[in-house]
Amino acid sequence: AFVLVASATPAAAQNFSPPDVARLILNERGGVRDATGWGDDILAALADNKFQPSRENICSVIAIASQESGFNANPAVPGLGKIADKAVREKLGKIPIFGAKAYDMLDGMPDARHSFIKRVRAARTERDLDLAYRALVEYGAGKSSLDGLLQWGLLDKWIEEYNQISTVGSMQVSVAFALNNARGEHWRPITHAESNAVRDRLYTRAGGLYYGARQLLGYETGYDQKIFRFADYNAGRYSSRNAAFQAIVAKLSGHKVATDGDLLSYDKVGRARADVTNSETALRALIERHALGIDNVALRRDLVSEKSKDFTNTRTWSAVRALYKRVTGKDPGFAQVPGIQLKSVKIKSKMTTAIFADRVNRRYGKCMALAMQMQNRPILMAPRWFWPD
Numbered sequence: 095a096f097v098l099v100a101s102a103t104p105a106a107a108q109n110f111s112p113p114d115v116a117r118l119i120l121n122e123r124g125g126v127r128d129a130t131g132w133g134d135d136i137l138a139a140l141a142d143n144k145f146q147p148s149r150e151n152i153c154s155v156i157a158i159a160s161q162e163s164g165f166n167a168n169p170a171v172p173g174l175g176k177i178a179d180k181a182v183r184e185k186l187g188k189i190p191i192f193g194a195k196a197y198d199m200l201d202g203m204p205d206a207r208h209s210f211i212k213r214v215r216a217a218r219t220e221r222d223l224d225l226a227y228r229a230l231v232e233y234g235a236g237k238s239s240l241d242g243l244l245q246w247g248l249l250d251k252w253i254e255e256y257n258q259i260s261t262v263g264s265m266q267v268s269v270a271f272a273l274n275n276a277r278g279e280h281w282r283p284i285t286h287a288e289s290n291a292v293r294d295r296l297y298t299r300a301g302g303l304y305y306g307a308r309q310l311l312g313y314e315t316g317y318d319q320k321i322f323r324f325a326d327y328n329a330g331r332y333s334s335r336n337a338a339f340q341a342i343v344a345k346l347s348g349h350k351v352a353t354d355g356d357l358l359s360y361d362k363v364g365r366a367r368a369d370v371t372n373s374e375t376a377l378r379a380l381i382e383r384h385a386l387g388i389d390n391v392a393l394r395r396d397l398v399s400e401k402s403k404d405f406t407n408t409r410t411w412s413a414v415r416a417l418y419k420r421v422t423g424k425d426p427g428f429a430q431v432p433g434i435q436l437k438s439v440k441i442k443s444k445m446t447t448a449i450f451a452d453r454v455n456r457r458y459g460k461c462m463a464l465a466m467q468m469q470n471r472p473i474l475m476a477p478r479w480f481w482p483d
Contacts, residue, residue, distance in 0.1 A: 109147065110133075110137070110147060110149070110152055110465075110468075111133075112130050112131075112133035112134040112137060113130055113133065114133070114468060115132070115133030115134075115136055115137060115152055115156075116129035116130040116132065116133040117129075117464070117468070118133075118152065118153065118156055118461050118464060118465060118468075119132055119133060119156055119160075119165065121460070121461065121464050122156055122157070122160050122457055122460060122461055123160050123164060123165060126164075126165045127165075129165075131299070132159075132165055132299065132303075135299050135300045135303050136152060136155050136156070136303055136307075137152075138300065138303075138304075139155070139300070139303040139304045139306070139307040139308075140152070140155070140307055140311075142304055143304065143307055143308050143311070143312060145307060145311050145312075149461075149462060149465035149466065149469065150320075150462070151307075151311055152461075152465070153458050153461035153462050153465055154310060154311065154320065154323070154324075154458060155265070155303065155306065155307050155310065155311075156457070156458075156461050157324070157454045157455075157457035157458040157461060158265050158306060158310060158324070158327060158454060159264050159265050159303070159306065160457050161450065161453055161454045161457060162264065162265050162266040163263070163264045163265070163266065165264060166264060167263060167264045167297060167298060167299040167302055168219050168220065168221050168262075168263070168297045169219065169220070169264075170218045170219050171218070171219065171220065174217050174218060174219070174220075174222075174223065175214060175215045175216055175217040175218065175222075176215070178214045178215075178217055178223055178258075179211065179214050179215050181258070182197065182200070182211070182214060183197060197211070200230070203230070204229075210226055210229065210230045213225075213226035213229070214226050220259050220262050220297075221262070221297045223258070223259055224259040224262070224293060227258070227259070228290060232286075260362065262293070262296045262297060262302070263296045263297055263298075263301070263302030263305070263306065264299060264302040264303060264306065265302050265303065265305075265306025265307075265309075265310070266306075267296055267302060267305040267306045267309055268309060269292075269293060269296065270362070270363050270364050271305070271309050272292050272293075272295075272296055272305045272309075273289060273292055273363075274364065275305070275308065276288065276289070276292045309327065310323070310327050313331055313332075313403070314403055315332070315334075315335070315429075316335070316403075316406075316428065316429075317334065317335075317428070317429050318428075318429075319429075320455060320458055321431065321451050321452070321454075321455040322334035322335075322429040322430075322431065322451075324450070324451045324454040324455055324458070325431045325432060325447050325448070325450070325451035326355075327454075328434075328436070328447045328450045328451065329354070329355045329432045329434055329447045330355060330356070330401065331401055331402075332355070332400065332401055332402070332403075332405065333354070333355025333356070333432045333447075334355065334429040334430060334431060334432060335355075335405075335406075335428060335429050336355040336356065336357055336400055336405075336432075337353040337354065337355045337429075337430050337431065337432040337433070338353075338426070338427040338428055338429050338430040339357070339411070339414070339415075340352065340353045340354070340355070340357070340373055341353050341427065341430060342414060342415065342418050342426050342427070343373060343376050343377055343380060343414060344376065345418070345422075346380050346384075346414070346417060346418060346421060347376040347377070347379050347380040347383075349372065349375065349376035349379060350372065351372055351373050351376050352372060352373070352433070353430065353432055353433045354432050354433060354434050355432040355434070356371070356373075356400075357371065357373045357374065357377075357397045357400045358371055358373075358374065358397050358398070358400065359371050364401075366398055373397075374393070374394070374397060377393060377397075377410065377414070378390060378393065380414070380417075381393065381413075384417055386413045386414075386417070388409055388410055388413065392409065392410075393410055396408035396409060396410035396411070397410070431447060431448045431451050432447050432448075433446070433447070433448070434446060434447040436450070
């Protein structure tokens with residue numbers, strides 16, 4: 095039985111025990127196995143990241159984990175093997191002459207009984223596919239005398255760019271995010287073994303929650319509603335802020351600008367490409383038309399910081415928002431949910447960042463309502479339905 099005890103202690107300082115968090119989990123999704131264990135690992139993830147074990151943080155993690163996997167550390171994907179096999183065929187089919195031969199080679203490497211293609215066809219989870227890809231890389235490196243480069247991490251980013259498993263675990267953490275965190279802890283490139291260790295940790299309950307909490311909560315946003323942080327989790331950090339900036343640029347320039355939260359384009363491991371996006375093109379036109387005095391080099395230098403809080407300190411950010419205020423007489427919006435259509439072998443029905451963020455936000459609100467009751471705080475005391483971020 096749960097006993098509600100009145101307390102005047104600020105919410106951030108009030109403690110939730112693993113059974114308390116388990117109650118919140120089961121309220122969100124009944125039937126979760128070992129809910130208390132999940133609760134323990136959620137609290138550990140917050141503690142290890144030095145985040146407050148507040149109801150807001152706990153409910154944020156619960157909402158994402160429920161939406162992404164239903165509290166499954168290594169979720170199965172129906173028909174994954176067949177879908178992945180088809181994807182390999184299609185990708186190799188684009189290679190003239192050698193594509194079909196390459197597929198046949200993969201179906202016989204390292205031997206006919208345990209080939210890469212057979213492992214792909216048998217895959218039920220993301221980890222199954224991931225391990226098949228790793229085995230292929232290690233086999234190929236050994237055959238081509240690249241094993242030393244592989245083990246010392248000198249091929250690390252190239253390998254990751256071609257690994258199709260890019261989000262994993264109970265919170266579908268970005269592998270690129272987790273690996274960038276690992277690289278930040280070393281003075282050298284991480285080795286292939288260290289890279290694999292990060293991936294392996296992501297497939298565990300504790301590891302997925304640790305990196306998921308870090309990706310979700312480990313940065314300041316300036317948002318006044320949680321839904322924008324949830325949208326960022328799906329679209330990338332600061333995407334909601336950047337989408338609002340793109341909307342401003344579109345209105346002022348008259349150009350068609352996608353409000354996807356990316357002012358630049360990026361490769362799979364997060365490196366900015368040199369090509370000019372429609373956002374950058376519109377900004378160049380806008381700057382020239384209104385004589386804002388920012389050349390293309392300075393503009394690109396500002397845009398490179400779009401994935402950090404620092405972008406709001408750039409001349410481009412300030413000049414464009416000030417121009418919007420002068421032209422429209424209105425304050426520019428700070429955040430909006432990015433307009434992105436999501437496509438993946440794991441998605442079976444229409445899904446957008448807006449749908450994702452709304453569903454997570456509803457789960458968050460449901461969790462917060464119970465958490466406040468457990469702390470003997472009436473829901474009516476909340477200043478608004480969407481708690482500030």
